[in-house]
Amino acid sequence: MKIEVLGSGCTKCKLLAERAEEAAKELGVDFTLVKVTEYPDIVARGVMSTPGLVVDGAVKSQGHVPTVAAIKDLLR
Amino acid sequence: MTVESKGCACAAPTPASGGGFWKSGGWLLAALPAWIALYVALKPIADWLAFRAFGLAPGSRLGEAVAFFAYDAPKVLMLLGAVVLGVSFVQTFISPERTRDLLAKRTGAWSNLLASLLGIATPFCSCSAVPLFIGFVRVGVPLGATFSFLVSAPMVNEVALFLLFGLFGWRIALLYTVTGVAVAFVSGWIIGKLRMERHLEPWVMTVPFTAAEAGSGPAGFGARLDLALQATKDIVGKVWPFVLAGIAVGAFLHGYAPAELLARFMGKSAWWSVPLAVLIGVPLYANAAGIIPIVQVLLAKGAALGTALAFMMAVTGLSLPETVILRKVLKPRLLAVFLSVVAAGIVLVGFLFNVLM
Numbered sequence: 001m002k003i004e005v006l007g008s009g010c011t012k013c014k015l016l017a018e019r020a021e022e023a024a025k026e027l028g029v030d031f032t033l034v035k036v037t038e039y040p041d042i043v044a045r046g047v048m049s050t051p052g053l054v055v056d057g058a059v060k061s062q063g064h065v066p067t068v069a070a071i072k073d074l075l076r
Numbered sequence: 077m078t079v080e081s082k083g084c085a086c087a088a089p090t091p092a093s094g095g096g097f098w099k100s101g102g103w104l105l106a107a108l109p110a111w112i113a114l115y116v117a118l119k120p121i122a123d124w125l126a127f128r129a130f131g132l133a134p135g136s137r138l139g140e141a142v143a144f145f146a147y148d149a150p151k152v153l154m155l156l157g158a159v160v161l162g163v164s165f166v167q168t169f170i171s172p173e174r175t176r177d178l179l180a181k182r183t184g185a186w187s188n189l190l191a192s193l194l195g196i197a198t199p200f201c202s203c204s205a206v207p208l209f210i211g212f213v214r215v216g217v218p219l220g221a222t223f224s225f226l227v228s229a230p231m232v233n234e235v236a237l238f239l240l241f242g243l244f245g246w247r248i249a250l251l252y253t254v255t256g257v258a259v260a261f262v263s264g265w266i267i268g269k270l271r272m273e274r275h276l277e278p279w280v281m282t283v284p285f286t287a288a289e290a291g292s293g294p295a296g297f298g299a300r301l302d303l304a305l306q307a308t309k310d311i312v313g314k315v316w317p318f319v320l321a322g323i324a325v326g327a328f329l330h331g332y333a334p335a336e337l338l339a340r341f342m343g344k345s346a347w348w349s350v351p352l353a354v355l356i357g358v359p360l361y362a363n364a365a366g367i368i369p370i371v372q373v374l375l376a377k378g379a380a381l382g383t384a385l386a387f388m389m390a391v392t393g394l395s396l397p398e399t400v401i402l403r404k405v406l407k408p409r410l411l412a413v414f415l416s417v418v419a420a421g422i423v424l425v426g427f428l429f430n431v432l433m
Contacts (some may be wrong), residue, residue: 006383007203008204008206009205010203012203024206039206039207039210039404040283040284041280042207042212043210043214043283043284043285043286044283044284044285045286045288046286046287046288046289047207047288048172048173048176048204048207048208048210048288049171049172049173049199049201049204049207049208049288050201050203050204050207056252056288059289060286062288063171063172063199063204064303064307067306
Protein backbone atom coordinates (compact mmCIF):
# COMPACT_ATOMS: atom_id res chain seq x y z
CA MET A 1 0.00 0.00 0.00
CA LYS A 2 1.37 3.41 -0.96
CA ILE A 3 0.40 6.25 1.36
CA GLU A 4 1.17 9.78 0.24
CA VAL A 5 0.87 12.86 2.45
CA LEU A 6 0.53 16.04 0.41
CA GLY A 7 1.52 19.44 1.75
CA SER A 8 4.25 22.02 1.52
CA GLY A 9 5.57 21.23 4.99
CA CYS A 10 3.36 23.01 7.50
CA THR A 11 2.81 21.38 10.89
CA LYS A 12 -0.60 20.02 9.83
CA CYS A 13 1.13 17.99 7.14
CA LYS A 14 3.62 16.58 9.62
CA LEU A 15 0.78 15.69 11.96
CA LEU A 16 -1.07 13.92 9.15
CA ALA A 17 2.06 11.94 8.25
CA GLU A 18 2.48 10.84 11.87
CA ARG A 19 -1.13 9.78 12.18
CA ALA A 20 -1.13 7.99 8.83
CA GLU A 21 1.93 6.00 9.86
CA GLU A 22 0.37 5.12 13.20
CA ALA A 23 -2.88 4.06 11.53
CA ALA A 24 -1.10 1.88 8.99
CA LYS A 25 0.99 0.22 11.72
CA GLU A 26 -2.09 -0.47 13.82
CA LEU A 27 -3.74 -2.10 10.83
CA GLY A 28 -0.61 -4.17 10.32
CA VAL A 29 -0.57 -3.57 6.56
CA ASP A 30 2.51 -3.48 4.37
CA PHE A 31 3.00 0.17 3.43
CA THR A 32 5.34 2.85 2.20
CA LEU A 33 4.79 6.44 3.30
CA VAL A 34 5.86 9.29 1.05
CA LYS A 35 5.68 13.00 1.80
CA VAL A 36 4.81 14.97 -1.33
CA THR A 37 5.97 18.53 -0.76
CA GLU A 38 6.44 20.04 -4.23
CA TYR A 39 3.50 22.07 -5.58
CA PRO A 40 3.51 20.54 -9.11
CA ASP A 41 3.27 17.05 -7.57
CA ILE A 42 0.44 18.16 -5.28
CA VAL A 43 -1.71 19.64 -8.08
CA ALA A 44 -1.01 16.66 -10.32
CA ARG A 45 -2.68 14.43 -7.72
CA GLY A 46 -5.82 16.50 -7.72
CA VAL A 47 -5.55 18.15 -4.32
CA MET A 48 -6.35 21.81 -3.87
CA SER A 49 -6.46 22.16 -0.09
CA THR A 50 -3.56 20.73 1.88
CA PRO A 51 -2.85 18.60 3.81
CA GLY A 52 -4.05 15.81 1.56
CA LEU A 53 -4.01 12.05 2.01
CA VAL A 54 -3.64 9.86 -1.07
CA VAL A 55 -3.75 6.07 -0.85
CA ASP A 56 -2.67 4.03 -3.88
CA GLY A 57 -3.35 7.01 -6.12
CA ALA A 58 -6.81 7.83 -4.76
CA VAL A 59 -7.47 11.07 -2.83
CA LYS A 60 -8.87 10.06 0.57
CA SER A 61 -8.98 13.35 2.45
CA GLN A 62 -7.99 16.96 1.89
CA GLY A 63 -7.98 20.20 3.83
CA HIS A 64 -8.02 18.62 7.27
CA VAL A 65 -6.23 16.11 9.47
CA PRO A 66 -8.40 13.06 10.22
CA THR A 67 -7.94 11.18 13.48
CA VAL A 68 -6.00 7.91 13.56
CA ALA A 69 -9.28 5.98 13.79
CA ALA A 70 -10.69 7.81 10.77
CA ILE A 71 -7.50 7.22 8.78
CA LYS A 72 -7.75 3.49 9.56
CA ASP A 73 -11.20 3.51 7.96
CA LEU A 74 -9.78 5.32 4.94
CA LEU A 75 -6.97 2.79 4.57
CA ARG A 76 -9.25 -0.25 4.67
CA MET B 77 6.88 35.24 11.45
CA THR B 78 7.51 32.27 9.22
CA VAL B 79 5.27 30.96 6.50
CA GLU B 80 4.96 27.76 8.43
CA SER B 81 3.53 29.28 11.55
CA LYS B 82 1.12 31.27 9.43
CA GLY B 83 -0.28 28.12 7.92
CA CYS B 84 -0.92 26.74 11.32
CA ALA B 85 -3.43 29.30 12.43
CA CYS B 86 -5.72 27.89 9.78
CA ALA B 87 -8.61 25.56 10.20
CA ALA B 88 -7.63 21.95 9.99
CA PRO B 89 -10.55 20.13 11.49
CA THR B 90 -9.91 16.63 12.62
CA PRO B 91 -12.98 14.47 12.43
CA ALA B 92 -13.44 12.00 15.20
CA SER B 93 -15.03 8.73 14.31
CA GLY B 94 -18.29 7.87 16.00
CA GLY B 95 -19.83 10.18 18.59
CA GLY B 96 -23.49 10.83 17.98
CA PHE B 97 -25.57 13.90 18.63
CA TRP B 98 -25.93 13.35 22.37
CA LYS B 99 -22.28 12.77 23.00
CA SER B 100 -21.21 16.19 21.65
CA GLY B 101 -24.55 17.96 21.50
CA GLY B 102 -25.46 17.16 25.12
CA TRP B 103 -22.12 18.43 26.32
CA LEU B 104 -22.69 21.62 24.38
CA LEU B 105 -26.15 22.20 25.85
CA ALA B 106 -24.70 21.99 29.35
CA ALA B 107 -21.80 24.32 28.50
CA LEU B 108 -23.94 27.09 27.06
CA PRO B 109 -25.49 28.46 30.30
CA ALA B 110 -22.10 28.24 32.03
CA TRP B 111 -20.55 30.20 29.17
CA ILE B 112 -23.18 32.94 29.40
CA ALA B 113 -22.96 33.19 33.20
CA LEU B 114 -19.18 33.49 33.11
CA TYR B 115 -19.30 36.04 30.29
CA VAL B 116 -21.66 38.27 32.25
CA ALA B 117 -19.52 37.98 35.39
CA LEU B 118 -16.24 38.86 33.66
CA LYS B 119 -16.27 42.59 34.35
CA PRO B 120 -16.88 42.37 38.13
CA ILE B 121 -14.33 39.58 38.44
CA ALA B 122 -11.71 41.61 36.55
CA ASP B 123 -12.32 44.71 38.66
CA TRP B 124 -12.19 42.66 41.84
CA LEU B 125 -8.89 41.10 40.74
CA ALA B 126 -7.22 44.37 39.80
CA PHE B 127 -8.51 46.66 42.52
CA ARG B 128 -9.10 44.27 45.45
CA ALA B 129 -6.88 41.21 45.04
CA PHE B 130 -3.90 43.20 43.69
CA GLY B 131 -4.88 46.33 45.63
CA LEU B 132 -4.25 48.66 42.69
CA ALA B 133 -5.89 52.07 42.75
CA PRO B 134 -8.79 52.56 40.32
CA GLY B 135 -7.80 55.27 37.85
CA SER B 136 -4.09 54.60 38.24
CA ARG B 137 -2.19 53.66 35.10
CA LEU B 138 -1.14 50.22 36.26
CA GLY B 139 -4.56 49.55 37.77
CA GLU B 140 -6.38 50.43 34.56
CA ALA B 141 -3.97 48.37 32.45
CA VAL B 142 -4.33 45.31 34.70
CA ALA B 143 -8.11 45.64 34.89
CA PHE B 144 -8.27 45.96 31.12
CA PHE B 145 -6.20 42.82 30.60
CA ALA B 146 -8.08 40.80 33.22
CA TYR B 147 -11.38 41.71 31.55
CA ASP B 148 -10.41 41.64 27.90
CA ALA B 149 -8.28 38.49 27.79
CA PRO B 150 -10.96 36.03 28.95
CA LYS B 151 -13.64 37.97 27.08
CA VAL B 152 -11.91 37.82 23.71
CA LEU B 153 -10.89 34.18 24.21
CA MET B 154 -14.45 33.20 25.15
CA LEU B 155 -15.90 35.07 22.19
CA LEU B 156 -13.29 33.53 19.94
CA GLY B 157 -14.07 30.00 21.15
CA ALA B 158 -17.81 30.42 20.62
CA VAL B 159 -17.37 32.07 17.23
CA VAL B 160 -14.88 29.54 15.92
CA LEU B 161 -17.13 26.69 17.04
CA GLY B 162 -20.17 28.06 15.22
CA VAL B 163 -18.19 28.96 12.13
CA SER B 164 -16.37 25.62 11.98
CA PHE B 165 -19.69 23.85 12.12
CA VAL B 166 -21.07 25.85 9.19
CA GLN B 167 -17.82 25.34 7.30
CA THR B 168 -18.20 21.57 7.33
CA PHE B 169 -20.79 22.27 4.63
CA ILE B 170 -18.46 24.44 2.53
CA SER B 171 -15.19 23.64 0.79
CA PRO B 172 -12.80 25.49 -1.52
CA GLU B 173 -13.54 22.85 -4.17
CA ARG B 174 -17.24 23.68 -4.14
CA THR B 175 -16.50 27.43 -4.26
CA ARG B 176 -14.27 26.79 -7.26
CA ASP B 177 -17.03 24.88 -9.04
CA LEU B 178 -19.48 27.73 -8.42
CA LEU B 179 -17.01 30.23 -9.86
CA ALA B 180 -15.87 28.21 -12.86
CA LYS B 181 -19.03 28.96 -14.82
CA ARG B 182 -18.98 32.73 -14.30
CA THR B 183 -17.52 35.61 -16.23
CA GLY B 184 -17.32 39.39 -15.93
CA ALA B 185 -17.95 41.52 -12.87
CA TRP B 186 -20.39 38.98 -11.42
CA SER B 187 -17.58 36.50 -11.06
CA ASN B 188 -15.64 39.05 -9.00
CA LEU B 189 -18.61 39.83 -6.80
CA LEU B 190 -19.45 36.17 -6.22
CA ALA B 191 -15.79 35.34 -5.52
CA SER B 192 -15.55 38.17 -2.97
CA LEU B 193 -18.72 36.99 -1.21
CA LEU B 194 -17.76 33.31 -1.23
CA GLY B 195 -14.38 34.31 0.17
CA ILE B 196 -16.09 35.32 3.42
CA ALA B 197 -17.30 31.85 4.30
CA THR B 198 -14.96 29.48 2.47
CA PRO B 199 -12.32 27.95 4.72
CA PHE B 200 -8.98 29.16 3.44
CA CYS B 201 -5.44 28.60 4.57
CA SER B 202 -2.65 30.60 2.97
CA CYS B 203 -0.48 27.47 3.19
CA SER B 204 -2.57 26.01 0.36
CA ALA B 205 -2.69 29.27 -1.60
CA VAL B 206 -0.59 27.85 -4.45
CA PRO B 207 -2.53 24.61 -5.12
CA LEU B 208 -5.74 26.58 -4.66
CA PHE B 209 -4.65 29.25 -7.13
CA ILE B 210 -3.73 26.64 -9.74
CA GLY B 211 -6.92 24.69 -9.08
CA PHE B 212 -9.02 27.81 -9.66
CA VAL B 213 -7.24 29.06 -12.76
CA ARG B 214 -6.93 25.68 -14.45
CA VAL B 215 -10.64 24.83 -14.28
CA GLY B 216 -11.44 28.19 -15.84
CA VAL B 217 -12.16 30.55 -12.96
CA PRO B 218 -11.28 34.01 -14.37
CA LEU B 219 -7.96 35.38 -13.08
CA GLY B 220 -9.71 38.47 -11.72
CA ALA B 221 -12.21 36.37 -9.77
CA THR B 222 -9.39 34.23 -8.38
CA PHE B 223 -7.78 37.39 -7.02
CA SER B 224 -11.06 38.65 -5.61
CA PHE B 225 -11.25 35.39 -3.67
CA LEU B 226 -7.61 35.58 -2.56
CA VAL B 227 -8.16 39.07 -1.15
CA SER B 228 -11.51 38.46 0.46
CA ALA B 229 -10.81 35.05 2.04
CA PRO B 230 -8.17 36.08 4.59
CA MET B 231 -9.38 39.67 5.08
CA VAL B 232 -13.12 39.32 5.53
CA ASN B 233 -13.31 36.07 7.36
CA GLU B 234 -16.17 35.19 9.62
CA VAL B 235 -14.01 35.09 12.74
CA ALA B 236 -13.02 38.73 12.21
CA LEU B 237 -16.62 39.55 11.55
CA PHE B 238 -18.06 38.08 14.72
CA LEU B 239 -15.25 39.42 16.89
CA LEU B 240 -15.86 42.91 15.51
CA PHE B 241 -19.54 42.41 16.19
CA GLY B 242 -18.92 41.24 19.77
CA LEU B 243 -16.50 44.05 20.61
CA PHE B 244 -17.71 47.03 18.59
CA GLY B 245 -21.29 46.29 17.62
CA TRP B 246 -22.98 45.52 14.33
CA ARG B 247 -22.28 48.86 12.63
CA ILE B 248 -18.51 48.49 12.56
CA ALA B 249 -18.75 44.77 11.76
CA LEU B 250 -21.00 45.57 8.81
CA LEU B 251 -18.79 48.46 7.65
CA TYR B 252 -15.72 46.26 7.73
CA THR B 253 -17.46 43.47 5.83
CA VAL B 254 -18.96 45.66 3.15
CA THR B 255 -15.79 47.64 2.53
CA GLY B 256 -13.62 44.51 2.67
CA VAL B 257 -15.78 42.83 0.04
CA ALA B 258 -15.68 46.05 -2.00
CA VAL B 259 -11.86 46.13 -1.91
CA ALA B 260 -11.71 42.45 -2.97
CA PHE B 261 -14.30 43.00 -5.70
CA VAL B 262 -12.67 46.09 -7.20
CA SER B 263 -9.07 44.82 -6.97
CA GLY B 264 -9.99 41.54 -8.68
CA TRP B 265 -12.02 43.37 -11.30
CA ILE B 266 -9.12 45.71 -12.12
CA ILE B 267 -6.64 42.82 -12.33
CA GLY B 268 -9.07 41.00 -14.63
CA LYS B 269 -9.38 44.07 -16.87
CA LEU B 270 -5.60 44.41 -17.08
CA ARG B 271 -5.49 40.97 -18.77
CA MET B 272 -2.36 39.87 -17.00
CA GLU B 273 -2.66 36.14 -17.74
CA ARG B 274 0.77 36.15 -19.39
CA HIS B 275 2.29 37.33 -16.12
CA LEU B 276 1.59 34.01 -14.48
CA GLU B 277 4.59 31.78 -14.04
CA PRO B 278 4.49 29.43 -17.07
CA TRP B 279 4.26 26.24 -15.00
CA VAL B 280 0.86 27.31 -13.66
CA MET B 281 -0.77 26.56 -17.01
CA THR B 282 1.46 23.72 -18.16
CA VAL B 283 1.98 21.54 -15.10
CA PRO B 284 0.12 18.21 -15.27
CA PHE B 285 -3.11 18.83 -13.43
CA THR B 286 -5.99 16.83 -12.05
CA ALA B 287 -9.07 18.75 -10.93
CA ALA B 288 -9.67 18.08 -7.24
CA GLU B 289 -13.11 16.73 -6.53
CA ALA B 290 -15.27 18.29 -3.86
CA GLY B 291 -15.39 15.92 -0.93
CA SER B 292 -18.69 14.96 0.58
CA GLY B 293 -17.65 15.98 4.10
CA PRO B 294 -18.67 14.12 7.21
CA ALA B 295 -22.15 12.67 7.43
CA GLY B 296 -24.61 13.54 10.17
CA PHE B 297 -24.99 16.24 12.78
CA GLY B 298 -22.83 14.51 15.40
CA ALA B 299 -19.89 14.00 13.06
CA ARG B 300 -20.04 17.62 11.92
CA LEU B 301 -20.17 18.86 15.49
CA ASP B 302 -17.24 16.65 16.45
CA LEU B 303 -15.30 18.07 13.52
CA ALA B 304 -16.18 21.61 14.59
CA LEU B 305 -15.16 20.95 18.21
CA GLN B 306 -11.84 19.53 17.09
CA ALA B 307 -11.26 22.51 14.79
CA THR B 308 -12.06 24.89 17.64
CA LYS B 309 -9.55 23.16 19.88
CA ASP B 310 -6.93 23.29 17.12
CA ILE B 311 -7.50 26.93 16.18
CA VAL B 312 -7.90 28.41 19.65
CA GLY B 313 -4.96 26.28 20.79
CA LYS B 314 -2.83 27.87 18.07
CA VAL B 315 -3.90 31.49 18.23
CA TRP B 316 -4.34 32.15 21.95
CA PRO B 317 -0.75 33.33 22.52
CA PHE B 318 -1.16 35.88 19.72
CA VAL B 319 -4.46 37.02 21.13
CA LEU B 320 -2.97 37.45 24.60
CA ALA B 321 0.00 39.31 23.14
CA GLY B 322 -2.38 41.60 21.27
CA ILE B 323 -4.39 42.27 24.42
CA ALA B 324 -1.22 42.88 26.47
CA VAL B 325 -0.14 45.53 23.96
CA GLY B 326 -3.67 46.88 24.07
CA ALA B 327 -3.68 46.94 27.88
CA PHE B 328 -0.38 48.80 27.95
CA LEU B 329 -1.68 51.39 25.50
CA HIS B 330 -4.91 51.57 27.48
CA GLY B 331 -3.10 52.41 30.69
CA TYR B 332 -0.12 54.38 29.47
CA ALA B 333 -0.71 55.93 26.04
CA PRO B 334 -1.98 59.49 26.38
CA ALA B 335 -5.13 59.91 24.36
CA GLU B 336 -3.98 63.15 22.75
CA LEU B 337 -0.82 61.54 21.37
CA LEU B 338 -2.66 58.84 19.42
CA ALA B 339 -5.31 61.28 18.34
CA ARG B 340 -2.57 63.49 16.90
CA PHE B 341 -0.90 60.65 14.98
CA MET B 342 -3.91 58.56 14.08
CA GLY B 343 -6.76 61.02 14.26
CA LYS B 344 -8.73 62.48 11.40
CA SER B 345 -6.63 65.61 11.07
CA ALA B 346 -3.52 63.62 10.16
CA TRP B 347 -4.35 62.64 6.55
CA TRP B 348 -1.08 60.74 6.14
CA SER B 349 -1.98 58.39 8.96
CA VAL B 350 -4.02 56.14 6.63
CA PRO B 351 -1.26 55.40 4.08
CA LEU B 352 1.19 55.07 6.95
CA ALA B 353 -1.04 52.57 8.77
CA VAL B 354 -1.35 50.52 5.57
CA LEU B 355 2.39 50.69 4.95
CA ILE B 356 3.06 49.37 8.44
CA GLY B 357 0.28 46.81 8.22
CA VAL B 358 1.06 45.18 4.88
CA PRO B 359 4.26 43.33 5.78
CA LEU B 360 2.92 42.35 9.19
CA TYR B 361 1.09 39.12 9.58
CA ALA B 362 -1.37 38.45 12.35
CA ASN B 363 -4.76 36.90 12.22
CA ALA B 364 -7.82 38.94 12.96
CA ALA B 365 -8.10 37.60 16.49
CA GLY B 366 -4.69 39.00 17.42
CA ILE B 367 -5.10 42.39 15.81
CA ILE B 368 -8.62 43.27 16.94
CA PRO B 369 -7.72 43.94 20.61
CA ILE B 370 -5.11 46.45 19.43
CA VAL B 371 -7.59 48.09 17.09
CA GLN B 372 -10.02 48.31 19.99
CA VAL B 373 -7.59 50.35 22.06
CA LEU B 374 -6.47 52.51 19.13
CA LEU B 375 -10.10 53.49 18.62
CA ALA B 376 -10.67 54.15 22.31
CA LYS B 377 -7.59 56.36 22.40
CA GLY B 378 -8.73 58.63 19.62
CA ALA B 379 -7.53 56.97 16.44
CA ALA B 380 -9.86 57.66 13.53
CA LEU B 381 -12.12 54.78 12.49
CA GLY B 382 -10.88 54.77 8.88
CA THR B 383 -7.26 54.62 9.98
CA ALA B 384 -7.92 51.73 12.39
CA LEU B 385 -9.95 49.73 9.84
CA ALA B 386 -7.33 50.31 7.13
CA PHE B 387 -4.64 49.06 9.50
CA MET B 388 -6.62 45.93 10.27
CA MET B 389 -7.35 45.22 6.59
CA ALA B 390 -3.70 45.66 5.66
CA VAL B 391 -2.54 43.31 8.40
CA THR B 392 -5.05 40.55 7.65
CA GLY B 393 -5.41 40.94 3.88
CA LEU B 394 -1.80 41.23 2.77
CA SER B 395 1.32 39.84 4.35
CA LEU B 396 4.94 39.12 3.66
CA PRO B 397 4.60 35.31 4.00
CA GLU B 398 1.68 35.24 1.57
CA THR B 399 3.61 37.40 -0.90
CA VAL B 400 6.52 34.95 -0.78
CA ILE B 401 4.13 32.04 -1.41
CA LEU B 402 2.32 33.79 -4.28
CA ARG B 403 5.62 34.64 -5.98
CA LYS B 404 5.74 30.94 -6.96
CA VAL B 405 2.77 31.42 -9.30
CA LEU B 406 2.95 35.13 -10.15
CA LYS B 407 5.67 36.93 -12.07
CA PRO B 408 7.01 40.00 -10.22
CA ARG B 409 4.93 42.42 -12.29
CA LEU B 410 1.60 40.76 -11.49
CA LEU B 411 2.59 40.35 -7.86
CA ALA B 412 3.42 44.07 -7.67
CA VAL B 413 0.12 44.99 -9.35
CA PHE B 414 -1.76 42.75 -6.90
CA LEU B 415 -0.09 44.27 -3.85
CA SER B 416 -0.45 47.86 -4.99
CA VAL B 417 -4.05 47.58 -6.18
CA VAL B 418 -5.16 46.00 -2.90
CA ALA B 419 -3.11 48.43 -0.78
CA ALA B 420 -4.54 51.38 -2.73
CA GLY B 421 -8.06 50.03 -2.19
CA ILE B 422 -7.48 49.79 1.54
CA VAL B 423 -6.10 53.35 1.69
CA LEU B 424 -9.20 54.57 -0.14
CA VAL B 425 -11.47 52.82 2.35
CA GLY B 426 -9.54 54.47 5.18
CA PHE B 427 -9.90 57.93 3.66
CA LEU B 428 -13.55 57.36 2.91
CA PHE B 429 -14.38 56.59 6.54
CA ASN B 430 -12.27 59.39 7.91
CA VAL B 431 -14.12 61.82 5.68
CA LEU B 432 -17.60 60.39 6.21
CA MET B 433 -17.62 59.58 9.91
